[in-house]
Amino acid sequence: MQIFEKTITVSKDDLDDLNHVNNVRYVQWVQDIAKEHWLAYVSDKVLSKYSWFLVNHFIEYKSQALLGDQLLLKTFVPKTEGVSTTRHVEITNKKTNQLIVSSKAKWCLIDSKTQRPTRITNEIASLFN
Template sequence: MKTFEFTVTVTQEDLDELNHVNNIRYIQWIQDIAKAHWQEIATEDIYKAYFWVVRRHLVDYKASAHLHDQVKITTKFINSYGATAKSIIEMHNKSTQKLLLKAETTWCLMQTRTKRPTRVPKEIDEILK
């Protein structure tokens, strides 16, 4: 499975009252990397014809990130079945390599035209691998 990654730097706006990254921000970063990954791997025709929606996030928060930390975020698809695909997301402190978060997300593929779920076609299954 191909891994996609990017890095974010924690800003003041990412912090909660305990001065560590707010849990909601981690969820936003999961969404952000998923969108960037899809834009990277999908052809223009596929991107126009399909989109993904979240069915389920399973998130294990392991450690805190703080102001100015660089967080390396990685994702990869692990399988697809029917109209769904699963991805694994990990977030690490870039300088210490400490695991901050591990999540598994189940996505549902939707047709842009109908706004309805659709089975993952072979052409998409191939780019997820």
Template sequence: MKSPSFEYTLIVPASAIDVMGHVNNVVYLDWVQIAASKHWNHATATYFKDEDPNEERIGIKKMAWVVLDHHISYKAEALEGDELVITTFVEKMTGVRSERHTKIIRKRDQKLLVTAVTNWCLLKMPEAKPMRIPEEISILF
């Protein structure tokens, strides 16, 4: 199953709104990470078919991703009740590293709100040591 991009939608909850009256910047970052987890679970479901699909991140006992850095640009604000579309894809996987791109768009007017690039490192678990990304995983993205 090839999974070049993944998207999900959400309605901005009141809990995401800060004192400025719009979505707090840290909340966007949380949504970027949630998108990565959801994409991972979707793309690797057949690879980890013997594991509990209800886990927050399937395969976590064998391999886990950790963030090396986030580069995020805020373009416009979102307000409570806005429906957002979060789209993510892996641009490249090399060695132990992966570069993931994410964008957040307000659905009603297709306004780009946020772009993010996150660099990840794959760890072999439970040792938590960097591991080369298996080809069987990279072809899923």
């Protein structure tokens, strides 16, 4: 299983009225890293034929992040089946290694032409291994 990761630093724009990272920002980061992971490995040919549709999303807030914190975002797809995958995202404080957010999201592969769910090909499944 391939793990895709990146580090970000919390900025003032990420904060809410309590000076913690806004919950909406975490959701955005979860979506952003999923897209970045996909785009880092997918070919232009596959990209032109398929896209992903979010079916459901579960996010659990374990701790808080503050201005200046460096956060490590990790994502991985443990398995693909049929037309869908469940993508995991973990956000941890890079300095303390404390888990801040844990997320699981079910994504469905869509044929770009028909806009209908389509079976995940071996080529696409191999992008996550």
